[in-house]
Amino acid sequence: MKCLVAVKQVIDPYVTISINADNSAVATNNVKLAMNPFDEIALEEAVRQKEAGKITEIVAVSIGTNASQETLRQALAHGADAAILVVTEQIFSPLNIAKILAALATQQQTNLVIMGKQAIDDDCNQTGQMLAGLLAWPQATFVSKLIMDHASNTALVTREIDGGLETLRVSLPAVITTDLRLNQPRYLSLPKVMQAKNKPLSIINLSELNLNLQTQISTLQVNYPPQRKAGIKINSVTELLDKLKHEARVLT
């Protein structure tokens, strides 16, 4: 079984972001970039499933500028067998990204797509669900445990939902989106990084996919959120309870 893993290049999660002077967007020039951490978990899961003999081939895909080649090389070093970059300068909405991924899933004849539950830049948490909808496949979002069962052509998934842990059985093909606790991605060894240079990375021009993509969402402004001010230091528990009762009035 061939598995597609969608990976996105984002600003490194440990970088403190800044906003452009004209408030048009978050500044991305000369900022350290990294693979979206949830996608790294998706990739790790695909590699583990392959090691367990549950899938046979992993294709990492990304949509973005040529700079995303670096993220795909990382995916290849991590264990993907091949990579595809759909090159575009445009920043697309989740719906458009889902349409591009749906075209790739069909072209690649895959029956499993694993991807992060959200990208840590726009925090939309939509693409996997939309992709599953477009393909008319079942979806398993926010997954913290995945057991593939070839005999029944299903997957048993545990999802992290607000009320607890929900277990579903989904038929294949399916889209899986990964949560934080699914696994701990491995460190990449130098030999793997070197080997990755010889693995195939193909580049597709977006126009080759012949999709009709509409831009209907625009970002008018980006601002910093109002900052909380530091309050006061207190010396005793008695004083704290007094303040909470009589000043903040949150305790009675």
Place this chain on the structure above:
Amino acid sequence: MTILVIAEHDNTKLHNSTRNVITAACQLSQDIHVLVAGNNCAAVVTSAQQLFNIKLVLVAYHPAYAHALAENFAKLIKTLAPDYTYIMAPATTFGKNILPRAAALLDVEQISDVTQILSANTFVRPIYAGNALATVQNLCAKQLLTIRTTAFAACELTNTSCEIKTITNICDFKLSEFVSLEKNITGKLPELTTARIVVAGGRGFQNQENFKLLEQLAIVLNAAIGASRAAVDAGFAPNDCQVGQTGKIVAPELYVAIGISGAIQHVAGMKDSKVIVAINIDPEAAIFKIADYGIVGDLFTIVPELIQALTRV
């Protein structure tokens, strides 16, 4: 301009998140309908009928809707969509799971995690874990929105009861099947995302055994228990307690952060709390920069004192 709000519930009780969404919906139109799709959920329907300003409750009863499976819910929403300009759901794991799929079926965009409504098609939403706020305009004819529940107050329940319309359209794809639900073990304590008071612990607790101290404090305050990612990763607290960018977003009246350094990741999940108290041994801890009241000191001395003082009262 009619709005359809998708009710979140567990077939027994209407989830409070639905009430937050109604408050947001009221800012867009006064013509609001609520969809209750579930199985054997008459009590939920009764609650929904009493929601402030609601004109109609659409009811779809069927085992296929018992567990909010995205495939069935999204298709049901699609079939109802022609009558509505807005379709709204809470930005909880329930809403986040089903609404984007419905959007794809309708070939429209969705705006996630709306925290402010500026006009009929312009909204504010947090990006980069709340470190920036984006103002976005959606030109789609149909607007699908998920609402950040902590940004809108819960609407009131009235004594009146609006009309019901039963939906007979059953979407049962059988693509996925519910197996089990392991519920959060909060015991008698309030639920984390809706609690009035949250006490949260971090790595400062050092081990799982010490974390019981936090439970004692939660009991005397009738508070929910939260934890930083560091505490969850270290196994002090279960996963579903995690507050932060990748965990739960909370905004209680009072948030007490104990032994939590205040990493950006954690702060993103609690900075909208009304009053923040921080207890930490490190006077330079980042958490003090956002706390209204801070005590520098050893939590193993302060927390027992706090429990004792509260018990005495």
